[in-house]
Amino acid sequence: MGLIVQKYGGTSVGTIERILRVADRIVSYKEEGHDVVVVVSAMGKSTDVLVDMAKQISAYPSEREMDMLLTTGEQVSIALLSMALHTKGYDAISLTGWQAGITTEAIHGRARIKQIDPERIQSELGRGRVVIVAGFQGISDEGEITTLGRGGSDTSAVTLAASLNAEKCEIFTDVSGVYTADPRVVPAASKLDTISYDEMLELANLGAGVLHPRSVEAAKKYKVRLVVRSSFTAEDGTYVEEVANMETGRVVSGVAHDEDVAKITVVGMPAKVGTLSRLFNTLADNQVNVDIIIQSSYDASVTNISFTVAADDLKKALDTLDRNKNELGFEKVDFEEGLTKVSIVGSGMINNPGVAAEMFRVLAEKEISIKMVSTSDIKVSCVIPAALTELAVRSLHSAYGLDVEETAVVHGV
């Protein structure tokens, strides 16, 4: 029996009772003869409480001090989970990020892991202990406490699994796996048994996945076998691993959607070298994240550029454009709110031409207008009116043969 790395998110350790339940699950792995390294997040809403205290002091608290503050959340979880294992008669030890040998870049709030020195963890495992590591945190070469940013605990777990050559890395969360579509929208959605890294990456980037893109990237890079599963049931989860498309036989693995999309069109930009660069660098400098971009020219010297942003960023984007109107030299700006991006994802697309055409046909059949299209090797995204989201997602889910008879069960948060 090999080593397993497990990660439990904030909801899974949200109360003392849940921490005791997590301890029971770890015990069952120990009983099977596994070595276990556990990565935990901060308890439930405890990070929010800390953030709120900081915001009472400063609207823009120092990122270094935020890291100092927030890393206490995981430190509380690891200590309590270790105590819980002790009461069940198992030897366990908690380690902060720096004690676990997790070195990161010297950046606060969003550091990347540079290296893991697994010596301490291995020595504790050698003593038969369950090792409980604080997720989301590390230490810079200068001895500063750092955090990994959003999805950080997943990344900690995957990177630890890689450095320890773990058999697999199980991500315990509040859903039972990766679904073919959001079961709240598509009752016929089913849980996938397996999904490839690339597909998962697309889904994660579409905001549909339960994993943060960074952790999936790390898993792909280090070939870590990931499992996404529920911490509240014994149900099997979804394996994220290198799967040959032949094995699954699927063309499309899932339908994802992202509501609250806004479309902006910059009309009458000068069609010169550097126009796109200037426009999107200006937006990036103002922290506006742009998703789909389409350029259309109606004249040799003038071009129109459309792009989507999250609805929350719309005002910031429009303000930024307005402030830089003269510099960028465009005529005017149009925008449209209340849109949704619907995407189909599947490695099978690579060998199956016409998947995008099929998607357009299905949407047209339902009289759903397509505002924008964007494609990758294994993904097609269409921007449509938000009011038709449910119709679009269900129709596509059905058209690609993903519907199951029984209703999928999703476990509540």
Place this chain on the structure above:
Amino acid sequence: MGLIVQKYGGTSVGTIERILRVADRIVSYKEEGHDVVVVVSAMGKSTDVLVDMAKQISAYPSEREMDMLLTTGEQVSIALLSMALHTKGYDAISLTGWQAGITTEAIHGRARIKQIDPERIQSELGRGRVVIVAGFQGISDEGEITTLGRGGSDTSAVTLAASLNAEKCEIFTDVSGVYTADPRVVPAASKLDTISYDEMLELANLGAGVLHPRSVEAAKKYKVRLVVRSSFTAEDGTYVEEVANMETGRVVSGVAHDEDVAKITVVGMPAKVGTLSRLFNTLADNQVNVDIIIQSSYDASVTNISFTVAADDLKKALDTLDRNKNELGFEKVDFEEGLTKVSIVGSGMINNPGVAAEMFRVLAEKEISIKMVSTSDIKVSCVIPAALTELAVRSLHSAYGLDVEETAVVHGV
């Protein structure tokens, strides 16, 4: 202007508003040109919240994991105080115990500081920063997070002041200094301007002081000039330093009292070598702290031994004696509850014979019976009925000329 080390207790940083007020005070020192190193405790009741969570999991949580858990409390305080200084336009940096170079014994829950490497602190001071250090915590040579036990933050502050050669170490607390008696009992009590280390040590050991004995010991050892003062007012505090008795001219500096004392008498112990050692080692092994001890023999072969314990420890002490009756070979145990220990403390006693006699006379005059007596060079303690505590303390305070006209003001917790 030299370096000042300041320590703020949990009450002083108990809310965001209070943290901002502490920042204001630190700013005033910076404005005067001082370098400042600040040691802080965990916010108000936050340690209690953490202890309560641990107790929900285990009645006897691992001391190592308790240290892991509890040290988060100070880490939260230092981050928030640093942010508060930033908002006031001052450069500040928070450091955990291990970042501040505080090395301790490899013991959990009550480690002693072995050494402080002030390099990091000095380099941050050199950059003009206020350095905010987490009190109560350190790191062992093995890289384990440790805590210093009760009064730990005071000890951190004093030891840092010593290693940094600070001008003084100011302990900010919820009272405005050291009083000649507890002002809640003696309205005529007054704040002392200065007190010697030895006197403070006696008062601290009597439970009357605002400082933990360990921090006073450290201050005495390293000749650190201590100031005890209120974090809520601008009032001068009490200096704890090497003062010649001539300077103060006082015989008695203060009257302390400790309520909730119980007296136990072990009757008919065999009067042999090793009897006392066996008795008190047995009690110590069972975590019973013994204070005053009196031995009286009524026969060459048999002896009676009386001692006091905290009322809270009475049951544990009686149980321990009961379990070890055969081994210890005594006849029976008597006990008496509802007692108070009243003490007079003053370096002046050394050169003034008859101070104890005067104390007995005052108590006799008020018809207060004395159950036990214990003396040191600079202290006389009498155990009396608790019902007469107020009468005894006020009479002694007056008899030794400590009464002041105006009523002392104590600032609330």
